[in-house]
Amino acid sequence: MDLSQLRRKYTTKGLEIKDLDSNPIKQFETWFKNAIDAKLLEPNAMSLATVGNDMMPSIRTVLLKTFDEQGFVFFTNYKSKKAEQIEQNPKAALLFTWLELERQIKIEGTIEKISTTDSLKYFLSRPKGSQIGAWVSHQSEIISSRSLLEQKFDEMKKKFVKGEVPFPSFWGGYIIKPIHIEFWQGGQDRLHDRFTYTLKDNNWEVSRLAP
Numbered sequence: 475m476d477l478s479q480l481r482r483k484y485t486t487k488g489l490e491i492k493d494l495d496s497n498p499i500k501q502f503e504t505w506f507k508n509a510i511d512a513k514l515l516e517p518n519a520m521s522l523a524t525v526g527n528d529m530m531p532s533i534r535t536v537l538l539k540t541f542d543e544q545g546f547v548f549f550t551n552y553k554s555k556k557a558e559q560i561e562q563n564p565k566a567a568l569l570f571t572w573l574e575l576e577r578q579i580k581i582e583g584t585i586e587k588i589s590t591t592d593s594l595k596y597f598l599s600r601p602k603g604s605q606i607g608a609w610v611s612h613q614s615e616i617i618s619s620r621s622l623l624e625q626k627f628d629e630m631k632k633k634f635v636k637g638e639v640p641f642p643s644f645w646g647g648y649i650i651k652p653i654h655i656e657f658w659q660g661g662q663d664r665l666h667d668r669f670t671y672t673l674k675d676n677n678w679e680v681s682r683l684a685p
Contacts, residue, residue: 484576484660489667491682498655498671498678499543502579505657509572521569522548524585526559539596545651546581547588549596551613552644560585566650576660583652593646605639606630661685 495501509517518538525531532555536548546568550556560566568581587593597605610626617623656670666685671678 484662484664484666486576486660488661489657489659489669491669491680494657494669494680496678496680498652498657498680499541501657501671502541502655505572505575505577505579508575509570509577512572512575514572514574517570517572519570520546520548521571522556523567523569524556524559524563525565526562532556532559539647545583545649547647547649549593549645549647551608551611552587552646554613556614560648568650578656578658580654580656580658581650581652582654583650585648585650588647588649590646594641596647597641597645602634602639606634608642608645609639656683 495504506517516537519535520538521533522536523531523533534556536550538546538548540547564585566583566585568579570577570579572578597608600608606627609630610623653673654670656668659667661667664685668683668685669680670683671680
């Protein structure tokens, strides 16, 4: 299939350095609020790229659950493929793609587990079905059928019908501590605007990049 004629013209007025906050986390918050106000579907959905010892990159979509000056947090099974790769190589990249706003944000940095206390706090805030789901799914493992998964879910649902779902020790959060954060704004004639923040000596330096 030839997709060479499948193209879209970007119509935004562009992005200048004067439009950006000196702090990339505050700039991220501004753009994230814009995405929410635009009623985008799952604005907190982000592509997470990791690389293990085999040097084969792997990418998947996860949901951002909180962010602050320290970094960006998501939750997952600590026995998953992504967790194995993170253990082998504690570096990762994130990508937020908001095409309706003609924007992307790329984040690169180191990654580590958050505290058990913070993971437990979030786990307790989840709907009970999601809590049970964390117990049922042996993430990334091969399974024979969906019906087997549903059967396990029903069994766990009956087991915890009258009580609280215990916190699984194999589940929790990761935080990506950013070193580079890039803001991309679509531009006319493919002259996109790109600004990257780089952390140097605990200070953020911002530079414009060629599109």
